[in-house]
Amino acid sequence: MFSALDIDLRPGEGFGVFQIGTSLWTLLDALRRHPYTYPQVDIKYDPDASAVTPIVVHVRPHLDLVFSGKQQRLHTICIRKLRDPNPPITVRYQGNILSSPDHVLRRVDVSKVFGPTYPGDELRYPGVWFSFDEDRIAEGLKVPHTEDRTQEVKRIIISQIDTEGKEHGALDEVEECSAMAGELMRAVIKVHDGVTLYFSPSKTSSPLHIRIGETTAQDLQLDLGPPIHVHYKDDERMKIHASITASEPDEGTGYFYNYFQYGLDFLISETTHIVRKIVIHTNVPGSPLFQRYKRCNWEIEGKPEDDEDDTPPRKRFFDRFETISHFLSPRAPPPSMSLDRTADEDSLQLPNATTHLHGYDGIILEATDSSQIVSITLF
Structure with a gap:
């Protein structure tokens, strides 16, 4: 049995629990x-550019x-098939019913509630507009313009209003808003050092610097809160590739602090309880780890040109593997x-289940066949 939907409309902000600015990871987890x-x-x-192109989630119908x-x-947010009864949907605005199974939303009703607006094939207001075609089937065709007062609204579209009061384009990024408060907005990576985290709101939040070999498990809990999960490392299959000398201390297998909500993992020494490795996830659709971690918007910072250079070069998560590889090492990419x-999940089948690990001095890139970076490991 389907649950009936009774949802409030908030122009420029959202629709019920769906709030403009919410992360893909958070919303899919809620669904x-x-x-x-x-x-x-x-x-x-x-699938060829899933790290940088828009993603559409259909919550049918x-x-x-x-x-x-x-x-x-x-x-x-696009609300469509307003009269589909499976399940029935009721749209409210400021406590009043706009559309329901018993109330058809028409052009005249929109005008009564929202007032006058500019002429056109749709009724557009700041943060919301009403369309009279089902799925833009007639787009590109010559369709007579009509303003019949009884026209039935077929779709309601909600979008963010920018600082100048304009609607955002389809390929624009979302401006910082209340839905992002307290969330990780950016991570700046320095090889052989660690990562600097920047949170929202950006104007009042101080950056957090996490250093490999210095930051402790207690520091992480104080600054980031308790991890969602603690995983005790028992997979030693990569140890055969390690080049640890006899003079280096044995720090044991260690344990991971998993911060799925930030797209971060921290490997911590079981003897010193200090961060040994940092794993940063890109949440690329179609990859095996998609939706396990929230996207961490990372960028790798290189060495400045000189002491007065306050804008050192950087490469970001959406750059291709070849570009980042050359940035890390001008020589040919390592094997x-x-x-x-x-491999351990027989029921999971993906078209591109295999990724490729490329090791550099202090950093490992995990890339797909389409040259998208799905994760970075700092050590």
């Missing part, structure tokens, strides 16, 4: 926890949720190792 309310969810993306390509933030993350 997964309410399978009876949202039983049918489909995800569409460009009523909602299309468009997420920005780089930040993976909810950008646009790679193949990693099948689905």
Whole structure:
């Protein structure tokens, strides 16, 4: 049995629990926890450039949720099939019913509630507009313009309003807003050092510097809160490739602090309880780890040109593997190792289950066949 949807409309902000600016990871996690309310969810993306192109989440039959390509933030909400009874949907605005199974939303009703607006094929207001075609089937065709007062509204679209009061374009990123408060917005990586984290709101939050070999497990708990999961490392399959000398101390297998909500893992020594490695995830759709971690918007900072250079070169998560590899080492890329993350999961089948590990001095890149970086490991 489907649950009926009774949801409030907030122009420029959201629709019910769907708030503009929410991360893809957060929203999909919420949908997964309410399978009876949202039983049918489909995800569409460009498999050749899934790290940088918009993602569309279809919550059938009523909602299309468009997420920005780089930040993976909810950008646009489309409410459609307003009269589909499976399940029935009621749209409210400021406590009043706009559309329901018993109330058809028409052009005249929109005008009464929202007032006058500029003429056109749709009724557009700041942060919301109303369309009279089902799915833009007639787009590109010559369709007579009509302003019949009884025209039935077929779709309602909600989008963010920028600082100048304009609507955002389909490929724009979402501006910082209340839905992002307290969330990790950017991570700057320095090889052989660690990572600097920047949180929202950016104007009032201080950056957090996590250093390999210095930051402790207690520091992480004080600054980031308790991890969602603690994983005790028992997989030693990579140890055969290590080049540890007899003079180096044995720090044991260690344990991971998993901060899925930040897209970060920290490997901590079981003897000193100091951070030994940092793993940063890109949350690339179609990859084996998709949706396990939230996207961490990372960038690798290189060495400045001189002492007065305050804008050192950087490469970001959406740059291709070849570009980042040359940035890390101008020589030819090192030999790679193949990693099948689905080897222990017989029921999981993906078109590109195998990724490739490329090791450099102090950093490992995990890349797909399409040259997208899915994770970085600092050590």
